[in-house]
Amino acid sequence: xxxxxxxxxxxxxxxxxxxxxxxxxxxxxxxxxxxxxxxxxxxxxxxxxxxxxxxxxxxxxxxxxxxxxxxxxxxxxxxxxxxxxxxxxxxxxxxxxxxxxxxxxxxxxxxxxxxxxxxxxxxxxxxxxxxxxxxxxxxxxxxxxxxxxxxxxxxxxxxxxxxxxxxxxxxxxxxxxxxxxxxxxxxxxxxxxxxxxxxxxxxxxxxxxxxxxxxxxxxxxxxxxxxxxxxxxxxxxxxxxxxxxxxxxxxxxxxxxxxxxxxxxxxxxxxxxxxxxxxxxxxxxxxxxxxxxxxxxxxxxxxxxxxxxxxxxxxxxxxxxxxxxxxxxxxxxxxxxxxxxxxxxxxxxxxxxxxxxxxxxxxxxxxxxxxxxxxxxxxxxxxxxxxxxxxxxxxxx
Amino acid sequence: xxxxxxxxxxxxxxxxxxxxxxxxxxxxxxxxxxxxxxxxxxxxxxxxxxxxxxxxxxxxxxxxxxxxxxxxxxxxxxxxxxxxxxxxxxxxxxxxxxxxxxxxxxxxxxxxxxxxxxxxxxxxxxxxxxxxxxxxxxxxxxxxxxxxxxxxxxxxxxxxxxxxxxxxxxxxxxxxxxxxxxxxxxxxxxxxxxxxxxxxxxxxxxxxxxxxxxxxxxxxxxxxxxxxxxxxxxxxxxxxxxxxxxxxxxxxxxxxxxxxxxxxxxxxxxxxxxxxxxxxxxxxxxxxxxxxxxxxxxxxxxxxxxxxxxxxxxxxxxxxxxxxxxxxxxxxxxxxxxxxxxxxxxxxxxxxxxxxxxxxxxxxxxxxxxxxxxxxxxxxxxxxxxxxxxxxxxxxx
Numbered sequence: 168x169x170x171x172x173x174x175x176x177x178x179x180x181x182x183x184x185x186x187x188x189x190x191x192x193x194x195x196x197x198x199x200x201x202x203x204x205x206x207x208x209x210x211x212x213x214x215x216x217x218x219x220x221x222x223x224x225x226x227x228x229x230x231x232x233x234x235x236x237x238x239x240x241x242x243x244x245x246x247x248x249x250x251x252x253x254x255x256x257x258x259x260x261x262x263x264x265x266x267x268x269x270x271x272x273x274x275x276x277x278x279x280x281x282x283x284x285x286x287x288x289x290x291x292x293x294x295x296x297x298x299x300x301x302x303x304x305x306x307x308x309x310x311x312x313x314x315x316x317x318x319x320x321x322x323x324x325x326x327x328x329x330x331x332x333x334x335x336x337x338x339x340x341x342x343x344x345x346x347x348x349x350x351x352x353x354x355x356x357x358x359x360x361x362x363x364x365x366x367x368x369x370x371x372x373x374x375x376x377x378x379x380x381x382x383x384x385x386x387x388x389x390x391x392x393x394x395x396x397x398x399x400x401x402x403x404x405x406x407x408x409x410x411x412x413x414x415x416x417x418x419x420x421x422x423x424x425x426x427x428x429x430x431x432x433x434x435x436x437x438x439x440x441x442x443x444x445x446x447x448x449x450x451x452x453x454x455x456x457x458x459x460x461x462x463x464x465x466x467x468x469x470x471x472x473x474x475x476x477x478x479x480x481x482x483x484x485x486x487x488x489x490x491x492x493x494x495x496x497x498x499x500x501x502x503x504x505x506x507x508x509x510x511x512x513x514x515x516x517x518x519x520x521x522x523x524x525x526x527x528x529x530x531x532x533x534x535x536x537x538x539x540x541x542x543x544x545x546x547x548x549x550x551x552x553x554x555x556x557x558x559x560x561x562x563x564x
Numbered sequence: 565x566x567x568x569x570x571x572x573x574x575x576x577x578x579x580x581x582x583x584x585x586x587x588x589x590x591x592x593x594x595x596x597x598x599x600x601x602x603x604x605x606x607x608x609x610x611x612x613x614x615x616x617x618x619x620x621x622x623x624x625x626x627x628x629x630x631x632x633x634x635x636x637x638x639x640x641x642x643x644x645x646x647x648x649x650x651x652x653x654x655x656x657x658x659x660x661x662x663x664x665x666x667x668x669x670x671x672x673x674x675x676x677x678x679x680x681x682x683x684x685x686x687x688x689x690x691x692x693x694x695x696x697x698x699x700x701x702x703x704x705x706x707x708x709x710x711x712x713x714x715x716x717x718x719x720x721x722x723x724x725x726x727x728x729x730x731x732x733x734x735x736x737x738x739x740x741x742x743x744x745x746x747x748x749x750x751x752x753x754x755x756x757x758x759x760x761x762x763x764x765x766x767x768x769x770x771x772x773x774x775x776x777x778x779x780x781x782x783x784x785x786x787x788x789x790x791x792x793x794x795x796x797x798x799x800x801x802x803x804x805x806x807x808x809x810x811x812x813x814x815x816x817x818x819x820x821x822x823x824x825x826x827x828x829x830x831x832x833x834x835x836x837x838x839x840x841x842x843x844x845x846x847x848x849x850x851x852x853x854x855x856x857x858x859x860x861x862x863x864x865x866x867x868x869x870x871x872x873x874x875x876x877x878x879x880x881x882x883x884x885x886x887x888x889x890x891x892x893x894x895x896x897x898x899x900x901x902x903x904x905x906x907x908x909x910x911x912x913x914x915x916x917x918x919x920x921x922x923x924x925x926x927x928x929x930x931x932x933x934x935x936x937x938x939x940x941x942x943x944x945x946x947x948x949x950x951x952x953x954x955x956x957x958x959x960x961x
Contacts, residue, residue, distance in 0.1 A: 171728060171762060173699070176674050176818045206624045214627070215619045222612045227603045230611070230801035265662055265805075269827040276698060277573050297825045301673060302570070331568060365568060404627035406832035408662075421573045428694045430666040434831045435803035 174281075175301050196512040197546035199533040202341070202489070206537075208457050209404050210448065217443035221436075224443070229436045235427045237263025237411070238438035244445055245397070245411055254387055256395075260413050262422050265433045267371055267398040267410035271298035274332070274367060274394060276425045277418065279304055284330030288316070290492075290521035290530065292341045292369070295334050304332075306523045311343065313483060315351030322358055330364050337385065339372040339488025342521045342532040346486050349382050356388040364392070365418075371398040371410075372488035374454050377462040380486060391415055399441060401489070402454055407437045458487075464535040464543055465491065471547035477558050489536045492518075494529060496558065501531040504557050513549040571678075572698050593909040594943035596930040599738070599886070603934075605854050606801050607845065614840035618833075621840070626833045632824045634660025634808070635835035641842055642794065642808055651784055653792075657810050659819050662830045664768055664795040664807035668695035671729070671764060671791060673822045674815065676701055681727030685713070687889075687918035687927065689738045689766070692731050701729075703920045708740065710880060712748030719755055727761050734782065736769040736885025739918045739929040743883050746779050753785040761789070762815075768795040768807075769885035771851050774859040777883060788812055796838060798886070799851055804834045855884075861932040861940055862888065868944035874955050886933045889915075891926060893955065898928040901954050910946040 192198075221229060236242065242261045249256040264270045271294065279285070279302035287296065289308035296306070307324050310317045316335070324330065335355075337347040347355070359366050368385040386395045398410035414422055426432070468491055472482050479496035495501060501517035508514060518530035535543060589595075618626060633639065639658045646653040661667045668691065676682070676699035684693065686705035693703070704721050707714045713732070721727065732752075734744040744752070756763050765782040783792045795807035811819055823829070865888055869879050876893035892898060898914035905911060915927035932940060 171675055171760065171815070172818055173673065173675055173677050173680075175677075176822055203629055206628050209624045209627045211619070211624055211627065218615055218619075222608070222615075227606045227608055230606045230608065230803040231603050232600055232797075232802045265827040265831070268825075272826045276570065278568055278570055280570050280572075283570075294825075294828070297821075301822065301825045363568065400629075404833075405629045406627040408827060408829070408831045418568075421569055424694075425573055425698065428665075428691075428698045429669045429826070430662040430805060431691070432805070434662070434805045434834055436801075437831055437834055 175303055192509070192514065193512055196509070196514060197538065197542055197549070199513070199515045199535070199538065199546060199550075201534045201537045203537055204401050204405060204489070205457075205460060208460060210444070210453055213448050214404070214440065214444055217447055218440050220447070221439045221443050225439055229439055231435065233432050233435040235423050235432045237261070237433060238435065238442060241438050241442040242411075244442060254384060256386075256413050260415060260419055262412045262414070262419060262426060263433045263438060264410045264412055264426070265430060266400060266405070266408040267369065267396050268294055268298065269408075269429070270396045270410055270412045271295055271369075272301070273412065273422050273425045273429065275299050275302035275304070276429070277421045278331055278365070283332075284328045286321070286324060286330050286333035286364070287523065288335060288340065289523065290342050290518055291334065291523075292336055293520050295369070296520075296523070299332075299334070308523045311340065311345055311347075313345050315345070315347035316355055318351070318354050318358075321355065325358055325362050325364060329362070332367060333359065333364050334367045334369065335385070336369045336372075337382070338370055339375065339485050339490070341372070341488070342490055342516070342518070343492035344483045344485030344488055344490045345492070346380075346382065352383050352385065352388065356385060359392050360389045365394060366392055367394045367396065369396045371396070371401050374402050375458055375461060375489070376487040377458060377465065378486035386413065394418070402450065402457065403441065403444065407434075407441055409433060409438060409441055461489065461536050464538065464540060467540045467543045468533060468535045468547060471544060471551065475548060475551035477555055479558065480554060489534055491533045491535060493531050493533060495531070495554070497529050499529050499557055499561060500527040501529060502527055504531065504553060507553040507557055508550055511549045511553050513546045513553070515550070572700055589906070589911065590909055593906070593911060594935065594939055594946070596910070596912045596932070596935065596943060596947075598931045598934045600934055601798050601802060601886070602854070602857060605857060607841070607850055610845050611801070611837065611841055614844055615837050617844070618836045618840050622836055626836055628832065630829050630832040632820050632829045634658070634830060635832065635839060638835050638839040639808075641839060651781065653783075653810050657812060657816055659809045659811070659816060659823060660830045660835060661807045661809055661823070662827060663797060663802075663805040664766065664793050665691050665695065666826070667793045667807055667809045668692050668766075669698070670809065670819050670822045670826065672696050672699035672701070673826070674818045675728055675762070680729075681725040683718070683721060683727050683730035683761070684920065685732060685737065686920070687739050687915055688731070688920075689733055690917050692766070693917075693920070696729075696731070705920045708737065708742055708744075710742050712742070712744035713752055715748070715751050715755075718752065722755055722759050722761060726759070729764060730756065730761050731764045731766065732782070733766045733769075735767055735779070736772065736882055736887075738769070738885070739887055739913070739915070740889040741880045741882030741885055741887045742889070743777075743779065749780050749782065749785065753782060756789050757786045762791055763789055764791050764793065766793040768793070768798050771799050772855055772858060772886070773884040774855060774862065775883035783810065791815070799847065799854065800838065800841065804831075804838055806830060806835060806838055858886065858933050861935070861937060864937045864940045865930060865932045865944060868941060868948065872945060872948035874952055876955065877951060886931055888930045888932060890928050890930060892928070892951070894926050896926050896954055896958060897924040898926060899924055901928065901950060904950040904954055905947055908946045908950050910943045910950070912947070
């Protein structure tokens, strides 16, 4: 049967994260491996009320085939929200997608031929690596750190490879939690605008900001070179699978054709429910509640590292979002720490799947959104012990 | 900007149907051009009740990220329904998709390399042509008629082209309304099972059966060579965008990877609502109501043709589904009839977009599901007059 498959799926591995977590974990294992928003914060009652309203308001229109571009009032709401933040986004440049993941799929489908160059952050978002692997992108990793993207390497790659796309998560990146500093954004924009490269600005976490700092969106700096992706998954609920793409004409025309061919349109009923929820509630007040919880949990996790971890370990201090990134002293490998930690009933995601051509890396991702403060303290104490033990073994060996 | 697009989307035209209908139609125009189920028959009250139940039953589980394979109880329900019809389908061979259209996209993604052969019915389903165009299929049209698929042509294409896929809608086909006779199905199956070709059996309309006739599913004849597609769009509601794929291992593994990369998973909330609706209601009783309406409307349309149209016009007599197919005497073109008819305030879909390499064809599609009996009579009288007029012009010229 193998020969019947396309080249594009033959080489895509099953999810690394699923694989390493698939063995039944011991009862009582604490997981920092997740990438999920905290389900306790879902606005279930408000969504239930919105659902009640739309049955009365729209009747059978909730259930018919509808526009590939998405539910117009929802697109208008998104444009209005951008306007409040100082971004002018024409409504006809907004396409509703079945989650941000579909935004990535549609961009790959619309832009990439086999082997076309695509700049990916190193470490980079796994969902993007999977989506663009399907379209056989030639991944061009450029390192990111708390200083943002590495500008000399970016310049070199832009010059030698003329990539078609560049994928970025400039706010509270997944997996590293880093945020591109303001000057770094301007440095990137100045380089991109001289090229044919289209920059994808994926911003699912942008509203989950703990700090007072604000940064320029690439869309505000170089709108003609930017495709902006947004999502309701992290600020309302992920189970609705509703995100959006902002793209310039004529790319939007091609994206709509690709959307039609992919699934005709996004779930109409849920678009109406979500829109009603947004009309009837104050989204910023809801986001403030999420930020209070995530921010407090991030602080506890960070304080545990400062207090209990070997001083050779370094880590990011996320200004928002869901993840913290930890770097072990070389030559320790995160996979070895994983093997020790799982016995001590704590798990995380080793950095390996977030790199294109590296393995046995010394970095790992910690999620702090789905675990309460007591659990974070218990889990981080276990992880500190495992890290100390791995380090001692190395120093002894 | 043109050069930034992938080859796969550069050549896909915008929807022909949208284009011909985009000019504002005169008020009072009757449309047989639609492809929509009748919205008056949507079970809105029952869905509202199911929605109420799932809020109580599942709470926040409705809203979290969930399995790429789909909501397990819904997959179990589908397997059980197949069993009632005599088909043994393992639950792990069922993948929930964001509508049948996504099933086509995932199959193209998983199987087709550029230029791979794909047998398509002639005339064939437009959504399939769009989905597989994206993956640059080499379309191999094989004619279908009320005698089913043309077996000599099928044999020749299988032999000379070794296609990877064959796409069929054996029950009440879109656009033609034809149904493959029983013997034709066996003839096809005997030929396919000797090849490496995978047959896609798309069956969105199968339950909407007016006749007493029953036919063997390809999945029952050659399960290892068949991918079966199903959908709730025509029997419950299309706006939920919920369909499914039944595929053998190891294809299912690849499809799940493609699903993850495409949109992670199908809308969780709506899967739960739909499942609850199916638990709490008798789907067959609901389908019986749809059949009564569609069957009566089909009869009225068919009687209008028998009574009022020039005897040179031939037409199908659908045993179910949503469409009737009309063939004009050559050399009349359906596009010319469209130009006349639109002035007389009645529209349909000229056959052209349903063929791969033919234009100005003499066939056209009529939809009878969204227009009541009085409107069908008025619209068909207008269309009979336009047809007579076109025919007289030809005979005079």
